[in-house]
Amino acid sequence: MATDQTTVRFGIIGCAEIAIKLCKAISRAPNATLVAIGSRSMEKAVKFAGDNGLPEKVRVYGSYEEVLEDGEVDAVYMPLPTALHVKWAVMAAEKRKHVLLEKPVAMNVSEFDHILEACEANGVQFMDGTMWMHNPRTQKMKEVLSDAHRFGQLQLIHSCVAYNKGPEFLTHDIRVKPELDGLGALGDIGWYCIWAILWAFDYDLPTSVLALPGTVKNDGGVILSCGASLHWPDGKLATFHCSFLSFISFDVTALGTKGILRLHDFIVPFDENYGYGSFWEASQVDFGKSGDDKRWYPGANEHRVESVELQEVLMVGEFSRLVGAVKRGGKPEKSWGTLSRKTQLVMDAVKDSIERGYKTVEVITG
Amino acid sequence: MATDQTTVRFGIIGCAEIAIKLCKAISRAPNATLVAIGSRSMEKAVKFAGDNGLPEKVRVYGSYEEVLEDGEVDAVYMPLPTALHVKWAVMAAEKRKHVLLEKPVAMNVSEFDHILEACEANGVQFMDGTMWMHNPRTQKMKEVLSDAHRFGQLQLIHSCVAYNKGPEFLTHDIRVKPELDGLGALGDIGWYCIWAILWAFDYDLPTSVLALPGTVKNDGGVILSCGASLHWPDGKLATFHCSFLSFISFDVTALGTKGILRLHDFIVPFDENYGYGSFWEASQVDFGKSGDDKRWYPGANEHRVESVELQEVLMVGEFSRLVGAVKRGGKPEKSWGTLSRKTQLVMDAVKDSIERGYKTVEVITG
Structure with a gap:
């Protein structure tokens, strides 16, 4: 139009x-x-x-x-x-x-x-x-996670996001300066872990968060590495680890009663430049399907999702579509701000838990 | 001979x-x-x-x-x-x-x-x-983890072991009976997670253990699902989750400063009946190696390790070799008992942490 x-x-x-x-x-x-x-x-x-x-x-x-x-x-x-x-x-x-x-x-x-x-x-x-929220792979993964027949009920998410840019980065980068990016690895990449967890659980906020002992900070108090465990009253669980000190890892594993979904590049698909992104999924439904009695378990199915454009282009396109609607007299779409706010809320709780000596912190949703 | x-x-x-x-x-x-x-x-x-x-x-x-x-x-x-x-x-x-x-x-x-x-x-x-300790793949993985040039320093292990045998198992199996297997999932499969963590860290015991909130128990108090975070004074970290309530997962991820190793079948290789087991490893050393500028990251290398026999046969063989040596007048080899004891010590600490309402528990090595 x-x-x-x-x-x-x-x-x-x-x-x-x-x-x-x-x-x-x-x-x-x-x-x-x-x-x-x-x-x-x-x-x-x-x-x-x-x-x-x-x-x-x-x-x-x-x-x-x-x-x-x-x-x-x-x-x-x-x-x-x-x-x-x-x-x-x-x-x-x-x-x-x-x-x-x-x-x-x-x-x-x-x-x-x-x-x-x-x-x-x-x-x-x-x-x-x-x-990554704008990558078509993300929507496809959501469909898999939401398929109760295949996947059952989603119970556990684990995400680990890390990279190690070396001493130069750890000394001079903006992301380790207390006055500029005081949240360090938690803000830069823990953000992705938390968003992925909330995304998988349909943005249902955890009621409590417990940072895991072992946070590494630099002399300025900026987090270089940390982790946390997130809890929901209905038994859902999530853990994450984020670090500026480890080899590159962009992992998410989602575990359900009847299926599992894994990928190692959720923030940027390794193969994005080829026009697709992959993830792996296995479920009870597949057992025995291969007709191969030598493998005691059939392994996981690769799902390749085509993408006509790089995810950052899709993001700019979606943002511009919403802005365009406002320019034509419509109202701003508030859902993106809501999702950012939920991620920030959980991030704040993790930081609070660290600062309080690894006490369990309730997520205040007010 | x-x-x-x-x-x-x-x-x-x-x-x-x-x-x-x-x-x-x-x-x-x-x-x-x-x-x-x-x-x-x-x-x-x-x-x-x-x-x-x-x-x-x-x-x-x-x-x-x-x-x-x-x-x-x-x-x-x-x-x-x-x-x-x-x-x-x-x-x-x-x-x-x-x-x-x-x-x-x-x-x-x-x-x-x-x-x-x-x-x-x-x-x-x-x-x-x-x-799995007797599978040749295990030794090969150890070599990769120990290669400081490729892998750097090992920092983080995450292991998730789960299976979901359904309501019949959860009601009647020995593994959920308090008087028979009161440790439930922690004993049956958390055992593997803990051993894998200790194995990766050369059996250096953590100094403290924190069970993660969200343990699921049955009416008899038997653990059906739980997790924990393990800590070492030198900054090494590990988390694990074990569950009788989720889809099958035998995952270990080992993250170092310069490399990552992953596998999804560490307890029993999916392909063992074909005479091999695989794991995946990536490291800084590989960057750019592929000469492929379309993939922003080269992905992981599959390592296939041949195995002449099933791991349970190798276990029986090794045990029998040690027994044979004793029968011929030698002394029993104590190292297996030492490793079992370390695993049990950490398992006890996890159980203790759960029972004490998710307090951090020191691992008493005495």
């Missing part, structure tokens, strides 16, 4: 590495275009534009404010350090810019509520940058 | 399902032979002998005592309910029978110490029935 074809004009504030990916995604999404970028200095902004071959039409600013003042900008993508989110996301909303915010969305849910309130008050769309 | 060819004459007490597997293993092991079986009733013993086509030479007894009194029996395999282990294993040792005992070895480490003391006092060999 022609009315769906509103092109959303993006500004980017902050020239972090992830912004490179988003520049490309904005240029590939059919309903988005990049019109401005801003960095803390003109020099950095110019260099970013040059390094990434941005078209001449893209205005280059030496401050974040100028992007927000640019009347042509509909929406801003913000790959800023987490500590700066509340200030700049609120300001963007107040300037009536739609907000695509990198994760974690804030230092805590109270800050995030300011952002959501500003978006609400100013009628702008909010979405965070959790890209 | 001819001196290595001592044939060990086995008796089996208890005609549990697992005894069928061991009968076959004893018949296949080159240094073992079955000479007697005993059940609580002659009727059951005769039926077992008939059902399994045991040779006529195998003496069939209607009691356990008679097997232990049989002068021709060198060693007994005991697939008895856990609560009966201490009585019968001690009695076997006192009758100078070498002891191959099903896992879990006892209801608690204090009971197990009685067994070890009796074996020591009577100069008999002890081993428990943890079969």
Whole structure:
């Protein structure tokens, strides 16, 4: 429909590495275009534009404010350090810019509520940058998990997300600076674990959270590695571990009464550039199916899910579709903010549990 | 060497399902032979002998005592309910029978110490029935984990072992009867998780254990599902989950600073009947190796490890080799008992943590 074809004009504030990916995604999404970028200095902004071959039409600013003042900008993508989110996301909303915010969305849910309130008050769309949610594989996995005949009742999720970028990262990266990204690994990648757990359990919040002893922090108190156990009154369980100190792992395992689903690349499919993503599933239904009596268990079925576009492009497309609807007089879609808030709530509880010496913390849903 | 060819004459007490597997293993092991079986009733013993086509030479007894009194029996395999282990294993040792005992070895480490003391006092060999330890794949995985160049330092183990045999099992099986197998899923399959964790960490005991909230017990107080987190002062971590309520899962993931190792069938290789077992490993060393810029990460390497025999046959063979050495005047090998004891110690700590309302419990190594 022609009315769906509103092109959303993006500004980017902050020239972090992830912004490179988003520049490309904005240029590939059919309903988005990049019109401005801003960095803390003109020099950095110019260099970013040059390094990434941005078209001449893209205005280059030496401050974040100028992007927000640019009347042509509909929406801003913000790959800023987490500590700066509340200030700049609120300001963007107040300037009536739609907000695509990198994760974690804030230092805590109270800050995030300011952002959501500003978006609400100013009628702008909010979405965070959790890209894997926009991959078609994610929807397909949900179908498998929801198939009670095959999978039974989902009982347990375990997620482990780690990477190890070495000493340089651990000393100098923004993600380990207390004043910039004080949540460290919990915010950067624990975010994914928590979201995956909530996603699998249909966003039913756990009632309590227990951080697991063994958190590693740097001298500034930033979490480099931690884990937690999440509990629901109906017996559902989840555990996760996130770390900047271990080899790369993007694992989710979902265990049900009658089936199991596993994948090792849930954040970014290894094979995304080939146009698909895979996951593995086995269930009671398969037993004996292979007709092979030598294997005592048939192993798992690979499910390959085709994807016409990279997940970041699909994310930009979906965000732009929602923004387009608002531009045409509709209301912002609130569900993305709700999901971000639930993830942040659980993340806050994990942090609280760590700070309270690994006490069980209730998740306050108010 | 001819001196290595001592044939060990086995008796089996208890005609549990697992005894069928061991009968076959004893018949296949080159240094073992079955000479007697005993059940609580002659009727059951005769039926077992008939059902399994045991040779006529195998003496069939209607009691356990008679097997232990049989002068021709060198060693007994005991697939008895856990609560009966201490009585019968001690009695076997006192009758100078070498002891191959099903896992879990006892209801608690204090009971197990009685067994070890009796074996020591009577100069008999002890081993428990943890079969996967005898699979050549296990040794190969150890080599991978120990390769500091590829794998770096091992940091985290996660193991999930589950199966769901349905309502009949959950109501009537020995493994859910408080008076017979009061440790339930923790004893039956948590045993494997704990052993795998200790194995991976070179049997360095954790200093503390924290059971994770959410234990499911039956009306008799038997654990149907539980989990725990294990901690070492040098930062090593492990989590496990064991359950009689979920789909089959025999997972171990080992995460290091530079590598990851995963398998989903560590207790019994899916492909064992084809003569091999697999595991998957990836490491920093592999990055870019594939020369394939479309995959952002090269995935994991499958390691296939050939096995000339089923792991239970290798276990019987190894036990018989040790018994043979004792019969020829050597001393019993104590290391198997030490490993069983470490596993039992950690299992006791998990149980203690559950009973104390999920308090952290120190592992007492005395």
